[in-house]
Amino acid sequence: MITKLSLEKFKCFDKKQDFQLSKLNLFTGLNGRGKSTVFQSLLLLSQSLIEKDNIEELFVNGNFIQLGLFEDIVFSLGENKNQIVKFYINTDEEYLQAIELGYKESSERIGKISYMKINEIDYFQTSTSIQHTEKTTGERRLSAYPKETINNFFKDYYFISADRLGPTLYEEKGNKYDFNPVGILGEHRLNVLAEDRATNNLLFDEDAGTLLEEVNKWLDYIMDGVSLEIQGVEKEISVLYLLLNNHQNKIKIKAVNSGYGYSYILSIIITALLAEKGNVVFIENPEAHLHPRAQARLTEMLCKLAMIGVQVFVETHSEHIINGTRLFYLKHKADFSYKDVSMYFFGEDFNVEKLEMDSDAQISNWPTGFFDQQEIDLAEILNLGLFK
Structure with missing residues (x-):
């Protein structure tokens, strides 16, 4: 340190x-x-x-x-x-x-x-x-x-810039990782989530699951009843879509229609769980x-x-x-x-x-x-x- x-x-x-x-x-x-x-x-x-x-x-x-x-x-x-x-x-x-x-x-x-x-x-x-x-x-x-x-x-070192990307409709598949796997602007966040790797980072409780599971725990806690899912993970699909689940209204919305808050915080949560x-x-x-x-x-x-x-x-x-x-x-x-x-x-x-x-x-x-x-x-x- x-x-x-x-x-x-x-x-x-x-x-x-x-x-x-x-x-x-x-x-x-x-x-x-x-x-x-x-x-x-x-x-x-x-x-x-x-x-x-x-x-x-x-x-x-x-x-x-x-x-x-x-x-x-x-x-x-x-x-x-x-x-x-x-x-x-x-x-x-x-x-x-x-x-x-x-x-x-x-x-x-x-x-x-x-x-x-x-x-x-x-x-x-x-x-x-x-x-x-x-x-x-x-x-x-x-x-x-x-x-x-x-x-x-x-x-x-991991760096999340203030110039983070806002809501996007989709993200192309790839491994364009640089210093931060999520990307300095959060541009690779869906690629990281789509891998759904296991995590040993016990930031939430003693039973750490996959990265996506842990991200959803924190997203639900911070943003009051919201979780996410990734679509387009099959090999033949070349783009990834992010859907947000609003548990209060029981609806799913695409990330591009969700506002900036979700997209901005997602990069921080993922980076914290990877560190x-x-x-x-x-x-x-x-x-x-x-x-x-x-x-x-x-x-x-x-x-x-x-x-x-x-x-x-x-x-x-x-x-x-x-x-x-x-x-x-x-x-x-x-x-x-x-x-x-x-x-x-x-x-x-x-x-x-x-x-x-x-x-x-x-x-x-x-x-x-x-x-x-x-x-x-x-x-x-x-x-x-x-x-x-």
Whole structure:
């Protein structure tokens, strides 16, 4: 598990910005203040490892994220071409407790590694070759580093983008899986469900069944009496159809006629059930197109996912997600500590503040004017209505 992340000269963060991380990590605050940047830093490293099989070069445009050019991810690169983007990562892994990585722009305008430290060992050495003294003395080069250990640590990442696909009529069969079997946008969700594989992920109860069965348990719970079925699984059929069963009205409807909420949440549920202990899951705006009760119940799932050993990162603007997390802790104190949750608020001038939750689930430094907007609006309604 990643226990601490620090970013320096990466996108909006000029000076070193620290993030103390836990099992469940919630990032909230104003728009365009750096929440996505935290996600992108880790996804960028994972993407580079998967695409290049090493971390010696940053792969800024891939299946996870597309960030443009290297100069686009460096804080004020135009002012100083020698700026170095720095990533500091601490983990609870015995053989990978601390990682420091630095990248700078090369002559090819790509991000090349300029220094690497792992567990305080500097893997960039000054070359003093006698045969090539004039060319190599004083130059720094990367020596052998624990590549497999690094690769394994950044490999099992799942990412559900805020730009998820809405309702679709059907999906072509295939195995177009990339980093996330469901797809970054949820584009392969029906293919995954059609396989109806067994799952050992005990997020719902002690009797885990097939993936489709577990998805239906959570869908029924979160969305109040809804389940799904897949049609078109026979070999001769080339497309898959998703039907939603509304148990209250006893009707079946095609997913394309169901609204965005079902399609958006389906990708999250499937990904959560596929994730295993030690994996890392990133979810942008899980509350999208969900009513408050569904948001609260989805939060239970995310908390349970963190509780079984999957590290969860959530970007949200929903007070129902925040309060749902607090409530889950109070109900599950025996298995879930308030220290298992990290919350960060991103405010004006890119100021980042860690929200401090105590053992009573109280937050001592609740940001003024953000989650209390409802009370502010109600007070103004009363003033303009009753007391005019």
